[in-house]
Amino acid sequence: MRLGFSAVVGLTAIVGAVFVATTFTTPPLDSVQRGYRGTGQIQSYQDRAYTRLTAANQAPEVIPAVDLEGEKASVGYKNLTVLGDLDKAEFDRLMMAITNWVSPDAGCNYCHNPEDMASDEVYTKVVARRMLEMVGTINTKFKSHVANTGVTCYTCHRGQPVPSYVWFTEPNLSHASGYAQAPNGQNKAAAVVGYTSLPYDIFTxxxxEANDLRVISQTALPQRDAGARKSIMQAEWTYGVMAHISDGLGVNCTYCHNTRSFTEWNQSSPQRAVAWYAIRHVRELNNTYLDPLASILPANRLGALGDAPKVNCTTCHQGVFKPLLGVSQLKDYPELATPLTIKK
Known part of the structure; x- marks a missing residue:
């Protein structure tokens, strides 16, 4: 028996529907209520994606504690301008941990000349001192962001000399003149803003810099509010950086905001206040510790405009709302939980 054209089309549609229904299914979802009931502050997670992120955000094994030798590291080693007050055994243990966190393949030679360990000729040793000072600052000065969980070198590096997620200042691309719109720092297919037309340098x-995050003017008339003259660009920057924060922490807008009133602080979650401090924290790190390294780093470590690599939210968080899922390494390495200053 021959089937008519319409019957063939109908049978094909049925087979196609069965194929789609059995092949492309919605991943299992889970949700966590972050705010009061009725506020819509619920976080949804794909089980498959969260399993992958959980596996990628495990803290490394802790090096067992050591017995103290009773001698300061600065006595046993030369040219210790930081951590020299530690017991020599504590110092050795911490250096072993830092090696595992940052350069497990190159080992000690990543920062040291093996023929003269006290020498400062390897630039990474000079950088490492400054990074240790930065870690001490984070763990003591920025508790409004990191609380008592704190950070270590591994929080960002994850076993790599350069963290996977750093950023450089983006050059403003030019194009042919004529009727084409001036790029004005946007309209470039950039992953950081989801390949939208939003400005591609949302970090600077x-x-x-200390620009305001805002999407609306504070007054009706621009001439009465000087800041409103930049409100459209500020809004585009803000949308872009909010998308970055959402992606970097693996959350959606309702992690911090109540969608019925995004601007109202008294209807937001406590996480919004933490994010407010975090933005200022990261800005200070970039300006005080990281950008000044441009004069020390070799050319291959610098960006297109000659600037040093800097950090953003993803550098530490790497897709989860708390770096390493909230596991604190400071209880095992308390040496990093105190202020560290380079001695001249």
Whole structure:
């Protein structure tokens, strides 16, 4: 028996529907209520994605504690301008941990000349001192962001000499003149803003410069509010950096905001206040510790405009709302939980 054209089309549609229904299914979802009931502050997670992120955010094994030798590291070693007051055994243990966190393949030679360990000729040793000072500052000065969980070198590096997620200042691309719209720092297919037309350098305005995050003017007439003259660009920057924060922490807008009133602080979650401090924290790190390293780093470590690599939210968080899922390494390495200053 021959089937008519319409019957063939109908049978094909049925087979196609069965194929789609059995092949492309919605991943299992889970949700966590972050705010009061009725506020819509619920976080949704794909089980498959969260399993992958959980596996990627495990803290490394802790090096067992050591017995103290009763001698300061500065006595046993030369040219210790930081951590020299530690017991020599504590110092050795911490250096072993830092090696595992940052350069497990190159080992000690990543920062040291093996023929003269006290020498400062390897630039990474000079950088490492400054990074240790930065870690001490984070763990003591910025508790409004990191609380008592704190950070270690591994929080960002994850076993790599350069963290996977750093950023450089983006050059403003030019194009042919004529009727084409001036690029004005946007309309470039950039992953950081989800390949939208939003400005592609969303970090410089907030994580290096101190621009306001805002999407609306504070007054009706621009001439009465000087800041409103920049409100459209500020809004585009803000949307872009909010998308970055959402992606970097693996959350959606309702992690911090109540969608019925995004601007109202008294209807937001406590996480919004933490994010407010975090933006200022990251900005200070970039300006005080990281950007000044441009004069020390070799050319291959610098960006297109000659600037040093800087950090953003993803550098530490790497897709989860708390770096390493909230596991604190400071209880095992308390040496990093105190202020560290380079001695001249």
């Amino acid at each position: 305005p907030f994580l290096k």
